[in-house]
Amino acid sequence: MATYHIETYGCTSNRGESRQIERKLRDAGHYRVDTPEKADVAILNTCTVVEKTERNMLRRAEELEAETADLIVTGCMALAQGDEFGDIDAQVLHWEDVPTAVTNGECPTTTPDAEPVLDGVVGILPIARGCMSNCSYCITKFATGRVDSPPVAENVEKARALVHAGAKELRITGQDTGVYGWDTGERKLPELLDRICDIDGEFRVRLGMANPGGVHGIHEELADVFAENEKLYNFIHAPVQSGSDDVLEDMRRQHRVEKFKDIVDAFDERLDHWTLSTDFIVGFPTEDEADHELSMELLAEVRPEKINVTRFSKRPGTDAADMKGLGGTIKKERSKAMTDLKMDICREVYGSMVGETREVLVVEQGTGDSVKCRDEAYRQVIVTDATEHDIDPGDMLDVTITDSETVYCFGEPV
Structure with missing residues (x-):
């Protein structure tokens, strides 16, 4: 879990975007602090109305860079003139990517008594709490513990109640949805999704983050469930985090690159139009230049439609926090290279849809x-x-x- 400090400049739209950023951060277990000095990360939501405003934004970014461990710049100036922040050690992101960047590759966190929530026409259904991983960089596990999976029937009834209350999109969430049922000795995610899709009504279902280590082993069955159910969005979020098996071992991830590719192949074989979402942590302490190139090669080969690029930052109490870190310049350069490739891939994906x-x-x-x-x-x-x-x-x-x-x-x- 991270502490964050957020500053917003400009119009009502910017303030609305900041509220949505904060809502997602709070939902993930992060909390706000009043000053950047107390924060793990500072977020600057910028405006770009006139030249004077732009100068003020650059000056404030420079101040925040000196006052906090990590800086994220978003908002209008970041999107329109991102190169202006090139001399500042900051991540320049679209506001929708900010919450994921803050998480440092960690699993999302829900409160102990997390219950379904209806937000407009979106129903949020936490299916379990906890995970089965022990990643060396993740502090979330200290808060959530091992996975605790309610029965399938209980989750199906919660989903049914959301649909009856007006939900048109059900978002299945958890620290790691792929390990749902592991604590009971059965891997129940395919069955749960099948039964939710059998609920009467017109709605869609989006599966939340599922680590490759949890999905591998049920990836063939899971891909079949996606192919058979039109209510399921053809979307899976499987964070690979690195293209180097050596780095994945140091991260204590439960998968290696080939397992990740197996999952991608299973969905490729069954679905014509689907979205792979994945995450990369750039600048893990043991990542050298060759490891980074392996990540770049994997990204170029698999070409996910949605990619979250996060610069590694230390979380207190984790094993990775005791490792000797890489310099900020190295992380910045590697992050920029990967983000540039990410943008090229996303631009190609959305451009190919024109006319359809x-x-x-x-x-x-x-x-x-x-x-x-x-x-x-x-x-x-x-x-x-x-x-x-x-x-x-x-x-x-x-x-x-x-x-x-x-x-x-x-x-x-x-």
Whole structure:
């Protein structure tokens, strides 16, 4: 768990984005502190209205860099003029990527009494608490312990209640959804997903983070479940963290690169249009240049549609905190190289969708009169002029993809 300090400049939209960042950080067990000196990470949400504002943003970024262990810069200036922060030791990210970057590759954390939550048309269903991993860099395990899996029938009834309450998208969450049922001696995730998809109603299901070590062994069966159920988004988040087996061993991850590739191959064989989401930790203390190149090669080979790149930072009490760290410049350079490749891959993925027709679920309001939608592979589609088209969250509609940006595209209702 991390402490964070966040500063927001500019318009109401920026403040709204900061609120969403904070909500996700709180949901993951992180907590806010008042000053950057007390924080594991500082977040600067920038504005870029006039030249004077830009100078102020750069000055504040320089101040925060000196006051905190890690700095993340997001917001309008970060997106429009990210190169301006090139001399500052900071991660420049889209605001939606900030919560994942703060987690340092750790499992998400839920409260001990985590219960289903309905947020608009999105139902959040924690299926278990805890994990079966012992990663050397992760502090979450100190808070959550070993996995504790409620019965399948209990989770199915919670899912049914969310659907009856109006949920159109069910998000299956946990520290590591892939190990659901391990504590009972059975690997129950495929059965749970199958039974949730059997619930009457029009809704979609998104599976949350599942570590490759937990998925491998059920990856063939799990891929079959995805292929057989239209209600399941064709989306899996399997964080590989490194392309080097040596680094994965030092991280004490439960998988190696070949197991990760086995999972990808199983889904490739069964699904035509699907999204692989994965994470990389850049600059782990034992990562040398050859290890970094292996990660770059894996990213280029597998080409995930969603990639979270996190610079390693030490968490107190973890074994990795006692390792001699790499310099900030090395981490910054490796992070930039991987982020550049990530952007190229994402830009290609979304660009290839232009001209196609997709069925999408409207999930939430966007900026202005737009809405955010998800297609069957959980790729983000923005539809503008929602009022004119009489579109509301929860609607299902067909759209033609008309244009694309790096990590989303635009759709016009058919």
